[in-house]
Amino acid sequence: MRRVAAILFLCVASLWCSCSAHANAVVLLDTPEAAMDLTERIMEKVADDNIESGIFLMRPFFRLPKEEFNILLEQSKLQIPVIKDRFGAPLEHELIEQRFIGKSLMRIVHLQKYKYHAMRWIFVFYNPDGSWYINSFNFDDKIKELF
Numbered sequence: 001m002r003r004v005a006a007i008l009f010l011c012v013a014s015l016w017c018s019c020s021a022h023a024n025a026v027v028l029l030d031t032p033e034a035a036m037d038l039t040e041r042i043m044e045k046v047a048d049d050n051i052e053s054g055i056f057l058m059r060p061f062f063r064l065p066k067e068e069f070n071i072l073l074e075q076s077k078l079q080i081p082v083i084k085d086r087f088g089a090p091l092e093h094e095l096i097e098q099r100f101i102g103k104s105l106m107r108i109v110h111l112q113k114y115k116y117h118a119m120r121w122i123f124v125f126y127n128p129d130g131s132w133y134i135n136s137f138n139f140d141d142k143i144k145e146l147f
Contacts (some may be wrong), residue, residue, distance in 0.1 A: 087118075104128065111146070120145070
């Protein structure tokens with residue numbers, strides 16, 4: 001379990017190292033409800049056994065250079081067989097939390113259920129000037145940290 005968590009962490013760690021000066025244009029979301037809708041659509045793809053498509057849905061809303069995003073996508077694709085082998089078939093997902101920190105940060109947490117285990121998906125949105133975009137995201141199997 002620790003090995004899977006470490007591998008998943010490495011796959012998404014590059015998200016926190018993004019350089020906005022080199023980022024491509026980002027599509028902004030007007031409301032927190034639009035951000036919630038986006039995470040629901042992402043998680044529906046994941047629950048349909050298509051993590052790659054779920055991650056790809058984030059691309060327009062993520063201030064991450066295209067090249068870095070493509071690396072992230074490729075690294076994530078390498079983890080799909082590991083996830084399937086360890087956790088079994090994907091089942092449904094459920095919303096765990098939508099939390100605001102001030103007026104500028106929002107965290108949305110989903111639980112992706114699998115036959116043998118679950119994974120948490122954490123999305124952080126930033127609102128610098130009235131519109132939201134994905135600032136970072138992470139998925140891992142540290143479900144005990146939800147308590």
